[in-house]
Amino acid sequence: MISSLFKKLFLLSTTTMLLTLLIVLSFSKISSEQKQTKVELDTIIDLQLRVDLLRSQLWVFLQFGDQPSLKQVEYAQAELATQLTAYREQGSQFDNIQRMNQSLQALLGQEKRLYFSDINSQHGISATRLLHSRYNMIVQNMTEELAHVHRVVLDRNADNLTNVMTYAAAWLIFCSLLVSFVAWLILLRFKSDAESIKKAIVDLAKGKLDAKVDTASMDSEFKVIAFFFNQMTISLRETTVTTHELEEEVKRQTMQLKKKQEQLIFLSEHDPLTGLYNRRAFDKSLESAIVKANRSGCKLAILFIDLDDFKCVNDTYGHDAGDVILVTIADRLGKVTRQSDFVGRLGGDEFVICLDLLQSFDILPQKTQQIMKAISEPITYNDRELKVSASIGVSHFPDQTKNKEALLSIADEAMYRSKQVTGASCFDGTKLTCEGMKSEVVELASARKLTP
Incomplete structure (x- = not known):
């Protein structure tokens, strides 16, 4: 048991500081998680926009089947590839989309070869239809993959926030209980020590010169005060005078004060x-x-x-x-x-x-x-x-x-x-x-x- 009020207060202040630091770190971690999630969601939205652009360009190509629309598809596919390369450092969550985009790039290459060959033959028409169905399948898979990644990001963010909140709540509860315990301990000990000193002072005021403070269970700071109080009562018992002598001295001092007061009043009012x-x-x-x-x-x-x-x-x-x-x-x-x-x-x-x-x-x-x-x-x-x-x-x-x-x-x-x-x-x-x-x-x- 800590027997020093200073040490208890130091423990209380240290625990409070740790509690404050823990709260700051928890909020910082939550903020960091939110920022990271926002970045990933922004990336997913950007990729979804690229995929939607690719889908729209493919639809135009499938409608018109001309070379300019094919070039627009290739341009949209190249932009998607560039963005996937730029986001690659965020992890492997976009690897499937990148492989799908590479497959799409290969299909577009075949589309170009078929476009410059005899597309009116029975074999060419069948190959073109097959490629078009593959286009739609790949774009649809990209959309589904992005939706899956979006769900994974949200689930991971929710799990991380849950973990942070769980650990933070546990530490907050622990530190709060520790602070409450130390504060309650200080209150009880302070009240007990103060009551002991107060009782001794009241006894001394009543004329009990044998009043003494028991220092057995006191904190060190109160022990010092109690020690000086006990020394004072000992000195009082050794040097105290009789009641009659004390009354005479009080009368003498009172008369002197009264005379000085009268002198001061006279000097303040007279030339x-x-x-x-x-x-x-x-x-x-x-x-x-x-x-x-x-x-x-x-x-x-x-x-x-x-x-x-x-x-x-x-x-x-x-x-x-x-x-x-x-x-x-x-x-x-x-x-x-x-x-x-x-x-x-x-x-x-x-x-x-x-x-x-x-x-x-x-x-x-x-x-x-x-x-x-x-x-x-x-x-x-x-x-x-x-x-x-x-x-x-x-x-x-x-x-x-x-x-x-x-x-x-x-x-x-x-x-x-x-x-x-x-x-x-x-x-x-x-x-x-x-x-x-x-x-x-x-x-x-x-x-x-x-x-x-």
Whole structure:
């Protein structure tokens, strides 16, 4: 018994290849037999046509008995002789016809001698009649011989095809049974070995560290897998820890993963310098705030903040000083906003605040004053006092627009209007609309200038 899955598969594939080769050879043999039979039948048909031509020429000669018709008979007989000579290499099946044709040739020679002698004598007339009857007999025998050869060819072809089909069918049945047997053997052994390994793995999953795979009747490939599995269970029994220790380790690893996940989420949503929301996180929070405002009927305001004189400080005292200013401003903005509000840094020295859950906008003047004051307070850096101010633009939801992008754009445009004024300032256009926002000159029905 073969104890290797590879060897079984190799035997199966080899047998399949032999089966395929046998089928190809069988069809090739059948095709060859058919081609040979076709050639022989074509030869018989050609000879039959020659014999029919000879018969027709003889009939003409017997009707007219003149020299031209005799020459046509001789010509037809000569063509038949030529074809028989050409087909002689196919075998001896046309030998009888060739002998008949030779006899016919001899009779035609006698016919010519009688034709030039006294054919009107009693002896000549009798000889001529005898020759004519011999003509008909020979041509008839040729036709019968061709019919016999035709039948022999067909019988031989049928016998050859029967033999080919019989041997091919026998080998096909044998190879098919062998393939089926090998495939069934592989299936049974594979299923048995796989079930043994599966049972051992299930036992191990249930905590049975003494699980072991019996390799006595396995194929060599599965024996290797079973050997490593058994070695693994031995190592597990030697190195396994208690359930309590395992639970503690799982808790510790889970906490570490949770902390790392929280860190990754924080880094993906917050500005790495200030810790404020980045643009993506601010947009996401603003979307949620707009949905909540639509549902609750509350209002919200966007404060777009740009630091004045920040570039001058940054160029004069360096990027470290600029970073200190940004971090300090971010901390101050967090202190002057409510817990429901959220602050983001859009990049550079631009900040944005969303005042959420507002019942009205009456709080805005006081809140913007508070923010400008907090930003304008001095910042100490390397024993120096640095000061920056803020230009603020305000937009209102839903009074001005219900669209998130339009809300930010209105606040941004209002901020740029505020920057036209020297020093800290806030521009609040309470009736700015989305359509007015697209034009170069925006008309504001109510605007007020606030200074700290």
